Amino acid sequence: xxxxxxxxxxxxxxxxxxxxxxxxxLEWVLTSDSTTIDSCxxxxxxxxxxxxxxxxxxxxRGLDEILKLQASKGKLILGICLGMQLLFDCSTEDxxxxxxxxxxxxxxxxxxxVKVPHVGWNSLDMTKECKMLKNxxxxxxxxxxxxxxxxxxxxxxxxxxxxxxxxxxxxxSKDNVYGFQxxxxxxxxxxxxxxxxxxxxxx
Amino acid sequence: xxxxxxxxxxxxxxxRVVKGTNFVRLVDAGDPVEAAKAYDMCGADExxxxxxxxxxxxxxTMCDIVRKTAAEVFIPITVGGGVRKMEDITxxxxxxxxxxxxxxxxxxxxxxxxxxxxxxxxQCIVIAVDAKRNTxxxxxxxxxxxxxxxxxxxxxxxxxxxxxxxxxxxxxxxxDRDGMKTGYDIDLTKxxxxxxxxxxxxxxxxxxxxxxxDIFTISKCDAALAASLFHFGEIPIPDLKQYLFDRNIPIxxxxxxx
Numbered sequence: 142x143x144x145x146x147x148x149x150x151x152x153x154x155x156x157x158x159x160x161x162x163x164x165x166x167l168e169w170v171l172t173s174d175s176t177t178i179d180s181c182x183x184x185x186x187x188x189x190x191x192x193x194x195x196x197x198x199x200x201x202r203g204l205d206e207i208l209k210l211q212a213s214k215g216k217l218i219l220g221i222c223l224g225m226q227l228l229f230d231c232s233t234e235d236x237x238x239x240x241x242x243x244x245x246x247x248x249x250x251x252x253x254x255v256k257v258p259h260v261g262w263n264s265l266d267m268t269k270e271c272k273m274l275k276n277x278x279x280x281x282x283x284x285x286x287x288x289x290x291x292x293x294x295x296x297x298x299x300x301x302x303x304x305x306x307x308x309x310x311x312x313x314s315k316d317n318v319y320g321f322q323x324x325x326x327x328x329x330x331x332x333x334x335x336x337x338x339x340x341x342x343x344x
Numbered sequence: 345x346x347x348x349x350x351x352x353x354x355x356x357x358x359x360r361v362v363k364g365t366n367f368v369r370l371v372d373a374g375d376p377v378e379a380a381k382a383y384d385m386c387g388a389d390e391x392x393x394x395x396x397x398x399x400x401x402x403x404x405t406m407c408d409i410v411r412k413t414a415a416e417v418f419i420p421i422t423v424g425g426g427v428r429k430m431e432d433i434t435x436x437x438x439x440x441x442x443x444x445x446x447x448x449x450x451x452x453x454x455x456x457x458x459x460x461x462x463x464x465x466x467q468c469i470v471i472a473v474d475a476k477r478n479t480x481x482x483x484x485x486x487x488x489x490x491x492x493x494x495x496x497x498x499x500x501x502x503x504x505x506x507x508x509x510x511x512x513x514x515x516x517x518x519x520d521r522d523g524m525k526t527g528y529d530i531d532l533t534k535x536x537x538x539x540x541x542x543x544x545x546x547x548x549x550x551x552x553x554x555x556x557x558d559i560f561t562i563s564k565c566d567a568a569l570a571a572s573l574f575h576f577g578e579i580p581i582p583d584l585k586q587y588l589f590d591r592n593i594p595i596x597x598x599x600x601x602x
Contacts, residue, residue: 154468156440160415190465253541258467258512260543261566262347262389262596282347282596284420286442286467304345327420327442329384329598 143344144168146181148208148224150198155187157326158221165336167343175207183343184211188223192232192248192289195223196240205241212243217342218318219273225313225320226291234289243318246293255306258288263303263323265311265331271300273312273319275338281331283311283323290322347596348560348588349389349567350581351545352574354379355396356425359405362396363575380413380421383574386581387598390420392445392515392569396490398426407439414440424472424515433460437468445515447472448488451495451502454509461510470545471511475499475532476519484532491519499532500539507540514544515569521549528559528568537564545569553579553587560593 145162147155149171162169162185169185172178186208188195199205212218220228227240232248240248251257262282267274283303290309293299301312303323313320325332325339355362360374368386370378380391391413395406403426410423423436424445433444450457450471461469474491475484484499503514516536518529526549533546543566546559550570559568573579582598589595 154437154440154442156411156438157414157418157442160440161418164418189468190463256541256543256566258542259346260467260513261349264345264347286420288467326418329419332418 144170144181145183145185145343146178147171147185147187148178148204149173150195150202150204152188152190152195152198152223154189158185158187161326161332161336164333165340167336167340173202173204175203178207178211183217183219184208186218186220186224186227188221188225188227190223192223192226192234192240193236193238195227196232196238199227199241208241209243212241212318215317218243219339220318220320221326222287222322222324225322226289228313228318228320229291229293232289244293244298244313244315244320245295246291246298248289248291251288251290251309252306258286259305259309260286262328263305263311265301265303266308267301269297269300271312271314272342273314273321273335273338274301275341276334277331283325283328283331285311285323287322291320345594346566347389347594349545350387350556350585350595351390351392351567351569352383352388352581353392353394353547353569353571355394355571356406356409357396358402359409361575363572368577376409377412377416379575380417383581384417384419387585387596388419388581389596390422390567391417392422392424395423395425402426403432403435407435410436410439410441422470422515424470429456430459430463433464437464443468443470443513445470445472447474450506451486451488451497454505457506457509457511461512466510466512469511470513470515471503471506472515472517473499473503473506473536474517474519477532484535487519491522500535503536503540507542511542513542514540516544516546516565518548522547524549525551525573527551527555530559530562533559533563533565543567553584556584557588557591557593560588
């Protein structure tokens, strides 16, 4: 069953990510139903907007428990942008609020010695081997749009960083849980490469 | 390192690219989706679609264009022109736009900026500012309705206010330079970049490669936009990007498709 569950918790603009999944011939379903999620081979947690609102949406739909259960069963989970931030313990955006706690650490505002939000194409610097980044190389450009960044508690979780005043974790993972701070679906051919890696891992 | 962005702007009317694009041989030079794909292939960092008629009917057509483009082109897409209310923003974002650019409506109702950025995140709310120098007062003033109406609002003050209200980016067009091909308005761009801490896109006046080098070297702007210069192949984007790259501007050199 090579279908991906895109978690539906009321965030908009999933069109591009859906189209890119289709481009690499991955079947997807937009859902918040636990049985459907359980039947899928992998989970994609999207996200734009603010952490607090998103985490409230996730909790109110019971998705936090579903996602934690799926993670503990070893299912591959990928969070993109805010979806990646939600994998962490907590965020300071709009006051402290709690995430899924699947990767240890917190999410905080990018220090304002640089322009915030961080918008545009920035280069990846691989820090650890990661299957998601197979065929990618240091200096490959991907597209970022965010004001907050993840601060993982353990540096083993950081697989790639990008330089923006500070080193911002761009790819994080722990066991079967992965997160991208950038948008693969907006990152042209590099993004497409990463989606192909994702497909190999999902199947 | 964060790259400076090169952004082609496509003016759309009745679902067609105005004046067409002929920098590469397209089957249909007026088809916005074809043009967008061609720009993606040649390394554009982002695309702007500007609806120059901007009636409600046009927005439906624009949504359709965005939907078709976003299905095939995986780079960010900004849509502007006639965005008046929350529903317009919702429609465009749902169609696959990454950012929506608001101009006159934000001046009339600055609360729209706050409302939109709280709902969708400030990263997708671009405020388009059309500014023209007032030589008597020695400042720049904001014009609306396609540059026809002077609001007398100070452009720098407006940019600062827009940032405070939740704008995620400023698309700054110099009316004085637009279409002149004498270079971007460096003074204006510098002044705005020094006033806000959000990304600024310079627009209006590019005529040659050095104009891009100058605006990126002298001001802190994050992106440079042009329209006809790219459409008619006067400056091919790959040449421009290589030129800037060779002069130490951080630029994304897209990998050639194999």
